[in-house]
Amino acid sequence: MKLIGTTVAAIALTFSSFVFAESPAAGDVEKGKEIAAGICAGCHNADGNSTIPIYPILAGQEPGYTAKQLHDFKAAAGETAARDNMIMAPMVATLSESDIENLAAYYSQQKPQPGIVGDASLIEEGKRLYQGGNLENFIPACSSCHSPNGQGIPPHYPRIDGQHAAYTLSQLQAFRLGTRKNDTNSAMQMIVSRMSEQEMKAVSEYITTLR
Ligand code: HEC
Numbered sequence: 001m002k003l004i005g006t007t008v009a010a011i012a013l014t015f016s017s018f019v020f021a022e023s024p025a026a027g028d029v030e031k032g033k034e035i036a037a038g039i040c041a042g043c044h045n046a047d048g049n050s051t052i053p054i055y056p057i058l059a060g061q062e063p064g065y066t067a068k069q070l071h072d073f074k075a076a077a078g079e080t081a082a083r084d085n086m087i088m089a090p091m092v093a094t095l096s097e098s099d100i101e102n103l104a105a106y107y108s109q110q111k112p113q114p115g116i117v118g119d120a121s122l123i124e125e126g127k128r129l130y131q132g133g134n135l136e137n138f139i140p141a142c143s144s145c146h147s148p149n150g151q152g153i154p155p156h157y158p159r160i161d162g163q164h165a166a167y168t169l170s171q172l173q174a175f176r177l178g179t180r181k182n183d184t185n186s187a188m189q190m191i192v193s194r195m196s197e198q199e200m201k202a203v204s205e206y207i208t209t210l211r
């Protein structure tokens with residue numbers, strides 16, 4: 001498992017440096033700020049630091065990941081969105097391609113604030129799973145893709161450090177239910193299918209403490 005994790009991270013690193021070299025200029029931060037204040041601030045706060053644990057913190061996220069999520073919330077005619085969410089679907093419906101780039105750029109420049117822990121007694125258990133996985137059930141260490149401090153490996157592996165525990169848990173459950181199926185090669189769906197409810201809760205609490 002350790003070996004597999006290392007290989008995944010090595011491949012991700014090689015791939016990401018390639019993508020970075022090729023990536024075009026980023027969006028317009030000032031324009032992103034305007035849209036964020038008008039439509040998004042009610043739930044995510046003006047600077048993307050939501051203070052309500054079911055709404056994710058967007059501040060400091062890698063822009064490529066944020067842009068991908070905004071696309072994935074959009075459903076093509078007659079199809080279910082790759083990330084099927086009733087609240088976010090109408091929010092993205094009228095966003096243009098440049099709106100999405102501008103919003104992603106704006107949030108990436110904001111400083112993330114620490115999220116809200118739900119049950120601190122689960123943090124130690126969550127740490128073991130995050131950093132070491134669970135060999136018995138073939139659960140890889142989360143750190144192999146999201147990095148040991150949760151900073152992620154751009155552009156494919158998002159940063160998850162400091163995120164609200166309630167939001168993180170909701171995403172692990174969405175990957176399990178299949179309402180969220182926008183993960184490359186179904187990595188997350190495969191991993192959560194091997195996790196217990198208790199493990200999902202514990203790892204979500206630990207992630208909130210990462211910086
Ligand atoms: C009414 C509340 C609400 C508003 C307004 C709102 N959002 Fe959200 N947002 C949510 C919820 C709830 C989720 C979690 C959805 C899920 O479970 O998939 C979310 C998720 C997201 C995510 C995914 C974050 C991640 O880490 O994967 C992004 C990006 C996002 N919102 C951006 C925006 C932007 C940009 C706007 C404005 C155009 C906006 N949101 C407006 C409630 C809201």
Ligand code: HEC
Binds near residue numbers: 143182188
């Ligand atoms: C093989 C690589 C890999 C491993 C190992 C992995 N992840 Fe992920 N994870 C991903 C990818 C890729 C995404 C982004 C999917 C997308 O594009 O929406 C993701 C997304 C997530 C998200 C959604 C973040 C957000 O802001 O909505 C959470 C939460 C998460 N992973 C938690 C975990 C946990 C907990 C573990 C360990 C039990 C783990 N991941 C292990 C690849 C991985």
